Structure formats: C-alpha cells, structure tokens
Amino acid sequence: MLASHWDSDDDGSRRAERAGYASATAMIGHAPPARTADTSGHAAEADLGTRLPPVIALFAELGFEPDVVEDGSATQLRLHVCSFRAVAAAHPEVVCSLHLGLLRGALDELDVPASADELHPFVEPQLCTATLTPAPRGPARAGPATPPRDDEALQRQEQR
Structure with a gap:
C-alpha cells in the first residue's frame, strides 16, 4: 500500500531513498570515530575491501543473500x-530506491570509502546489483554524512 502511494507521488522515489538511508542510520547506530584518508584515492581503493x-553483514541480516564480485577496478554488490520482490516488480522506483538509500546510508554510517550511484534491479530474475565506486575520504568527508532530510521534517524542526 505504501509503495503504491509513493509510486503515484512525483517525489516517491526520493522519499523512499531517504527512508532507506534513515533506516540504515537507525540500524547501525553511530559509526566509529572518523578517520582521514589519502585524498588521492589509493587509500580508498585499498580500504574498500576491509571496510x-x-x-x-547488514544486507545478509536483512535476508538479501548478498555477495561481492571484484571486476578489475569495479566492486559489485x-x-x-529480495523479500519485497513482488512489490518491487510492481513498484521498482519505490522499493529499489528504498534499498539504494539503505545501501548509501550503510556506506556513509560505516564510513566505507565508496559510493553507490544506482541499484540495477532484476538484472537476472533473482538478482539485483549495485556498482560500488571507490570514493576517497579526505578532510571534507571525514565522517558519516548528514542523512538526507525530508523537507517537511526540516521545516517542522526549524519552527521549534
């Protein structure tokens, strides 16, 4: 029902992504202390595999049965x-955006030196993929990002 409602909303996929991001933040809690990385990108590439x-583990706990494939310089999750496969088939913009937000939130909250530009749904009947790109973390990005905020929630907070 929620997926159907958000799918009919022009901003539904963005709202779903924000919800996924916020869920990752809530599930993970606070990240370990921030660290500074080599801004050349070499540290980010080397650190990706260890972080x-x-x-x-988070995606496994949620039942996605994830694995990682390294293909040259690309890392593919x-x-x-997908526990929501039937809903995702009917409303991929909402469900897949929520899962992309979950991934982005987990990467940020755990300070993983990578970005996920998009989630590719149903590349095979039982497979969705996301390409992770090494992203150096320098002084400008030395800790978890501020989660994307819902505009209405931000306005309510400013009114207080």
Whole structure:
C-alpha cells in the first residue's frame, strides 16, 4: 500500500531513498570515530575491501543473500534475494530506491570509502546489483554524512 502511494507521488522515489538511508542510520547506530584518508584515492581503493564486510553483514541480516564480485577496478554488490520482490516488480522506483538509500546510508554510517550511484534491479530474475565506486575520504568527508532530510521534517524542526 505504501509503495503504491509513493509510486503515484512525483517525489516517491526520493522519499523512499531517504527512508532507506534513515533506516540504515537507525540500524547501525553511530559509526566509529572518523578517520582521514589519502585524498588521492589509493587509500580508498585499498580500504574498500576491509571496510565492506559490515555492509554485507547488514544486507545478509536483512535476508538479501548478498555477495561481492571484484571486476578489475569495479566492486559489485549482488543481492540474490529480495523479500519485497513482488512489490518491487510492481513498484521498482519505490522499493529499489528504498534499498539504494539503505545501501548509501550503510556506506556513509560505516564510513566505507565508496559510493553507490544506482541499484540495477532484476538484472537476472533473482538478482539485483549495485556498482560500488571507490570514493576517497579526505578532510571534507571525514565522517558519516548528514542523512538526507525530508523537507517537511526540516521545516517542522526549524519552527521549534
């Protein structure tokens, strides 16, 4: 019902992504202390493999049966099971955006030096993928990002 409602909303996929991001933040809690990385990108590439396991563990705990495939310089997160597959087939913009927000929130909250530009739904009948791109973390990005905020919630907070 919610997916159908948000799917009819022009801003539904953005709202779903924000909800996924906020859910990751809530599930993970506070990230470990921030660190500074080499802004050349070399540290980010080397660090990705060691910092990705908690993200994989989160998606495994949620039932996605994830795995990671390294293909040269690209890292691909593969999700083999979606508990919301039937809803995702009918409303991919909402469900897949929520899962992309979950991934982005987990990467930020766990300070993983990577970005996920998009989630590719149903590349095979039982498979969705996201390509993770190394993203150096320098002084300008030395800790978890501020979660995207719903405009209405921000306005309510400013009124207080």
